[in-house]
Amino acid sequence: MDPQEATKCCGPMDELLDAGLFKALGDPTRLKLLSCLAKCSRPCSVTELTGCCAVDVSVVSRHLGLLERAGVLSSAKEGRTVFYSVRYKPLTEVFRKLAKAIEASRPKGKHATT
């Protein structure tokens, strides 16, 4: 198949390759927040999470909001504090499907797959 034709036909990868998700994960500070949140294994507030990285609270708030809009986190307001949690299921699913799709599109034993 030529790349020209490949553009038109859409395989299982196309709906999985979401630029928004990857862009959200493409920042060290946001990655740190996600890692922290995952290691805590519990919902954390914005102020708590601010202790994870060396930036202002306002910046953390913005990052968390972005991660939520990207589908990485979920938030739950409780009084005046907002608790963020990792959306484990969807995130796991996306990466698992992605691995599967890439694996599937690999031409087995035809080309070098370095």
Next chain:
Amino acid sequence: MDPQEATKCCGPMDELLDAGLFKALGDPTRLKLLSCLAKCSRPCSVTELTGCCAVDVSVVSRHLGLLERAGVLSSAKEGRTVFYSVRYKPLTEVFRKLAKAIEASRPKGKHATT
């Protein structure tokens, strides 16, 4: 565990969460190139890949170079044309490990995992 402490201890996710990789995948044009390359199931030249997206050849060249440096693609020069291929194995592995790590850090049956 508090986010403060979580910052210091490094779990299996920390080495997997590479901002460089996600940043490389966080652009629609680059994603299109990757998708095209995967659907073709064969190495493609820069000129060929240019047919995939509506940008200049120079831009495509830069994108492909970036994807290669990020570990997504591999290149093989043949005469005056350069063929790019998807690095299926490492890419699949990263996403599979990522899915595993996120799944593992999920607190089973304790909090809502929306």
Next chain:
DNA sequence: TGCAAAATTGTGTCAACGTGCAAAGGTAGG
């Protein structure tokens, strides 16, 4: 040797992004 093709690199432009600081919502408690 000269020319054409393929790819890269240089340069300038414009939008998007990350950040800090200050101000502004909301919300619980005295």
Next chain:
DNA sequence: CCTACCTTTGCACGTTGACACAATTTTGCA
């Protein structure tokens, strides 16, 4: 009410990133 706390938003600044176009390099071929 009034204050303190948590969070969000507005604004300004500097950096990064994507892009087009032109020039350059490298290679194959007549």
